[in-house]
Amino acid sequence: MATTPQTTGLIGSDGFHLHPADEAAMLEEMAHYEQPQAACIEALKIVQRRHGWVPDEAIVAIARVLGIGPAAVEGVATFYSLIFRQPVGRHVVLVCDSSSCFLTGFDELKRALVSQLGIDYGQTTDDDRFTLLPVCCLGACDGAPALMIDADTYGPVSAGDLPDLLEGYP
Amino acid sequence: MRQAIPGQRDSRRYRSRLLQPEAERHADTHPLTWRLRDDGEAVWLDDYLRKDGYQSVRKALDDGDPQAVIASMKAANVRGRGGGGFSTGLKWSLTLQGGEMPRGYLVCNADEMEPGTFKDRLLMEQQPHLLIEGMILGAYANNSCYGYIFLRGEYVESARVLNLALDEAREAGWLGADINGSGFDFDIAVHTGAGRYICGEETALINSLEGKRANPRAKPPFPGQSGAWGKPSVVNNVETLCNVPAVILNGADWYQTLSGGRTDDGGTKLYGISGPVENPGLWELPMGTTGAEILERAGGMCGNRQLKAWLPGGASTGFLLPEHLQLPLDFDTVGKEGSRLGTGLLTVVPDHQSMVALMRNLEEFFARESCGWCTPCRDGLPWVVKLLQALEWGEGEEGDIELLDKLAADCGPGLTFCAHAPGAAMPLQTALKHFRHEFEQGVRKPGSKAHQDPIPVGEV
Numbered sequence: 001m002a003t004t005p006q007t008t009g010l011i012g013s014d015g016f017h018l019h020p021a022d023e024a025a026m027l028e029e030m031a032h033y034e035q036p037q038a039a040c041i042e043a044l045k046i047v048q049r050r051h052g053w054v055p056d057e058a059i060v061a062i063a064r065v066l067g068i069g070p071a072a073v074e075g076v077a078t079f080y081s082l083i084f085r086q087p088v089g090r091h092v093v094l095v096c097d098s099s100s101c102f103l104t105g106f107d108e109l110k111r112a113l114v115s116q117l118g119i120d121y122g123q124t125t126d127d128d129r130f131t132l133l134p135v136c137c138l139g140a141c142d143g144a145p146a147l148m149i150d151a152d153t154y155g156p157v158s159a160g161d162l163p164d165l166l167e168g169y170p
Numbered sequence: 171m172r173q174a175i176p177g178q179r180d181s182r183r184y185r186s187r188l189l190q191p192e193a194e195r196h197a198d199t200h201p202l203t204w205r206l207r208d209d210g211e212a213v214w215l216d217d218y219l220r221k222d223g224y225q226s227v228r229k230a231l232d233d234g235d236p237q238a239v240i241a242s243m244k245a246a247n248v249r250g251r252g253g254g255g256f257s258t259g260l261k262w263s264l265t266l267q268g269g270e271m272p273r274g275y276l277v278c279n280a281d282e283m284e285p286g287t288f289k290d291r292l293l294m295e296q297q298p299h300l301l302i303e304g305m306i307l308g309a310y311a312n313n314s315c316y317g318y319i320f321l322r323g324e325y326v327e328s329a330r331v332l333n334l335a336l337d338e339a340r341e342a343g344w345l346g347a348d349i350n351g352s353g354f355d356f357d358i359a360v361h362t363g364a365g366r367y368i369c370g371e372e373t374a375l376i377n378s379l380e381g382k383r384a385n386p387r388a389k390p391p392f393p394g395q396s397g398a399w400g401k402p403s404v405v406n407n408v409e410t411l412c413n414v415p416a417v418i419l420n421g422a423d424w425y426q427t428l429s430g431g432r433t434d435d436g437g438t439k440l441y442g443i444s445g446p447v448e449n450p451g452l453w454e455l456p457m458g459t460t461g462a463e464i465l466e467r468a469g470g471m472c473g474n475r476q477l478k479a480w481l482p483g484g485a486s487t488g489f490l491l492p493e494h495l496q497l498p499l500d501f502d503t504v505g506k507e508g509s510r511l512g513t514g515l516l517t518v519v520p521d522h523q524s525m526v527a528l529m530r531n532l533e534e535f536f537a538r539e540s541c542g543w544c545t546p547c548r549d550g551l552p553w554v555v556k557l558l559q560a561l562e563w564g565e566g567e568e569g570d571i572e573l574l575d576k577l578a579a580d581c582g583p584g585l586t587f588c589a590h591a592p593g594a595a596m597p598l599q600t601a602l603k604h605f606r607h608e609f610e611q612g613v614r615k616p617g618s619k620a621h622q623d624p625i626p627v628g629e630v
């Protein structure tokens with residue numbers, strides 16, 4: 001296991017402040033692995049939990065904490081679908097578009113989401129409340145069609161359930 | 171992440187569940203699920219210990235012979251439940267250990283993302299200690315110093331339950347230094363992912379674990395020779411690892427009898443079914459149970475729909491027909507029919523469903539989830555999607571179906587860096603074989619009017 005280095009108190013470029021608690025959490029993660037780079041995805045998620053997404057400056061800051069190049073961090077950040085490199089709304093709706101959901105009403109659910117939110121995939125509502133994205137099979141196929149809002153999984157969800165569901169996420 | 175305000179929508183919250191009541195499940199017939207509670211709450215340590223928990227670890231460590239664990243797994247012929255069906259005992263016997271070899275890693279593949287699959291989630295959310303127990307045995311057999319549960323990021327509840335259970339196990343001395351006074355050290359951390367189906371491929375998973383992009387690695391070397399950080403590493407599926415404790419406690423012969431002569435493969439399987447059936451769900455049944463029995467347990471097709479076709483074990487398996495419902499669902503039998511058992515969770519297709527539209531949906535998934543390393547997969551699959559979109563709209567050209575045949579063949583086994591592309595090819599090839607006329611109907615006839623709208627070239 002990697003030895004735990006001391007907190008650096010580093011500040012990224014352009015005034016981006018890595019929250020001290022976040023940096024501490026990253027250092028703790030690093031201790032679980034033979035090499036600090038392994039904490040990269042978790043570090044990105046830590047930043048994202050606080051800011052909602054991962055700005056460029058955070059990439060540089062994470063790279064410094066992990067002791068690797070920013071390009072390596074950026075390569076990872078752009079590979080994984082749940083790391084957001086653009087601002088997202090306060091809540092992210094992930095709608096499953098895989099086969100079992102497709103066979104049980106995904107098209108209708110997706111249409112209803114688009115019309116009720118007034119946005120399509122990759123877009124955020126004007127009030128910054130919701131961002132809509134597709135996701136692979138949520139492993140909830142016995143509750144298809146399924147979707148996630150933030151950390152909560154719902155299914156089966158019909159178009160008629162949506163107003164009530166969405167209301168819970170102000 | 172932010173929490174929702176509780177309310178009516180709790181009724182829409184998804185909960186993993188087994189559709190067999192406690193009264194039907196017994197220790198000697200349902201090794202994976204007999205401890206599960208009817209109320210669906212997780213089986214925590216106290217409860218687990220009352221139900222023979224960690225007895226297999228005690229037994230193996232008392233015996234003091236890691237090779238005996240491998241021998242039992244070989245004799246029981248436990249085959250990988252992640253989809254490949256490779257003998258776990260054989261895999262473990264090939265892990266490098268001894269001499270100068272450093273201790274390696276045991277990695278549990280909990281990336282469950284194969285469309286139509288929802289079994290590992292149940293095991294992790296309701297019975298985390300069985301997985302931990304299986305991992306300790308795996309680590310002991312393979313001389314692993316540390317274990318990781320590579321968990322997909324969306325499984326928030328699994329992460330919560332597993333972390334609590336790991337704390338319980340550590341506190342009770344089942345993890346950490348000198349487990350149960352045996353001198354054997356081992357601990358486990360949960361590593362959560364951030365999306366991408368390809369992370370489930372075992373070498374891509376190792377890259378991802380190391381904090382890199384999840385491109386697969388060339389094999390050989392196999393993970394058992396050089397895996398995470400160059401150390402011998404064993405990657406096994408959640409359900410596979412959950413089979414180990416009962417094999418060690420009750421023996422290989424007992425395990426073999428569980429399938430009741432239905433098949434040469436022993437044990438039980440978490441079978442399931444989804445799509446338009448009355449009661450989609452999960453059951454622990456003898457290995458080699460037929461599709462007909464599973465469909466019957468699910469109450470048959472919804473409404474008065476007929477079954478048109480089915481996938482036996484996820485999106486990357488080949489389509490079977492209603493006549494195949496009588497076959498025992500084991501690795502070899504399903505393989506002989508031009509498909510694969512895969513994860514053993516069935517997806518049913520109703521009679522009114524267009525196979526062209528369904529194939530378009532499946533290939534959109536495979537195209538989007540390609541890691542982009544090799545050409546037939548990265549460029550071929552988006553092309554397949556465009557051809558299928560055209561056929562779906564009645565806009566196909568002469569020769570399109572032959573082109574689909576060719577693009578699928580280019581993705582066949584051995585032609586690409588990993589099994590993602592063959593997984594994309596198998597459903598397409600079997601759909602083209604069994605339902606070719608539906609694809610032919612999408613080809614524009616000479617002289618017919620072109621569709622008014624342009625062909626959608628969606629994001630893939």
Ligand SMILES: Cc1cc2nc3c(=O)[nH]c(=O)nc-3n(C[C@H](O)[C@H](O)[C@H](O)COP(=O)(O)O)c2cc1C
Pocket residue numbers: 249250251252253254255256258279280281282283284367368369370371372373405406407408410411588589590593
């Ligand atoms: C594209 C792709 C995705 C995969 N996804 C998973 C997965 O989510 N879970 C899993 O256990 N195995 C998955 N596998 C299979 C693994 O590569 C590997 O065979 C398996 O984890 C070995 O464990 P087992 O022998 O216990 O089945 C996938 C394979 C491929 C090619």
Ligand code: SF4
Pocket residue numbers: 368386539540541542543544545547548586587588589590591592
């Ligand atoms: S077959 Fe596809 S997913 Fe696998 S390595 Fe090649 S491009 Fe990546």
Ligand code: FES
Pocket residue numbers: 096097098099100101102136137138139140141144145146285286287
């Ligand atoms: S296909 Fe949507 S949850 Fe599995």
